[in-house]
Amino acid sequence: MTFIGVSTELEAGMAELSTPVRVYVAAGRFTEPDPDLPELAGRIRTLLAAVAVDEAWRRFLSGYAPPSVPEICAALEPVETHEAAAFLARVAGVDLVWPSHRHLPAATAERAADRVVSLLGPEASWWTNHDAxxxxxxxxxxLFDSLLAGTDGEHFALALQIADD
Known part of the structure; x- marks a missing residue:
């Protein structure tokens, strides 16, 4: 599959995991040579900035500036590849504050998450802001937030759920 195909499929898979006002996603191909964790953190920072200006969250995030790339790197913990699909399905589908509430049907979230993880492949690196x-x-x-970010060294996929009680 060409990189254009992977990027397009990643974007489509991540779009399935997005829900209005709660689950924000991003996916694509890095433009930097030899991207690593700092470049992934840069994409996370861009996603955080998009949430901060979203009309739904602006009042809660007044004066907020996303953490710096080094601060984001320091906040991330690795996730085993074999755990990534289930984690991604939870970030997209299960509410952070009210776990009995679903943003997506379980089957929808699991199917899309499996596809995204498959596209990045078994050698992908996955990161979260959760300390397992x-x-x-x-x-x-x-606010309450839950992030899962993955990369195969060429492409990236990000999912961020945000909530307030």
């Missing part, structure tokens, strides 16, 4: 060891979240916003 203690269950804490390294918040990227002053």
């Amino acid at each position: 060891g203690c269950g804490a979240v390294n918040g990227l916003t002053p």
Whole structure:
């Protein structure tokens, strides 16, 4: 598959995981040579900036500026590739504040998440702002947020759920 095909399919898969006002996504192909975690963090920062100017969240994020790339890198924890699809389906489908509420039907979220993880492949690197060891979240916003970011070194996929109680 050409890189244009992968990018297009990644964008389509991530769009299926997006929900208005709650789950924000981004996907594409890096333009930098040899992208690594800082370039992925730069894409995360861009997504955070888009949330901050969204009319639905602007009043909650007044004066907010996304963390710097080094701060985002420091907030990220690795996720095993075999756990990425289930994690992505949860970020997209299950509400952060009210876990009994779903943003997407489970089957829809799982199918789209499986496809995205498959497109990035078994050698992809996955990152989250969750500390699996203690269950804490390294918040990227002053609100509740949950992020999963993946890259195969050429393409990236990001999903961010944001919530306020």
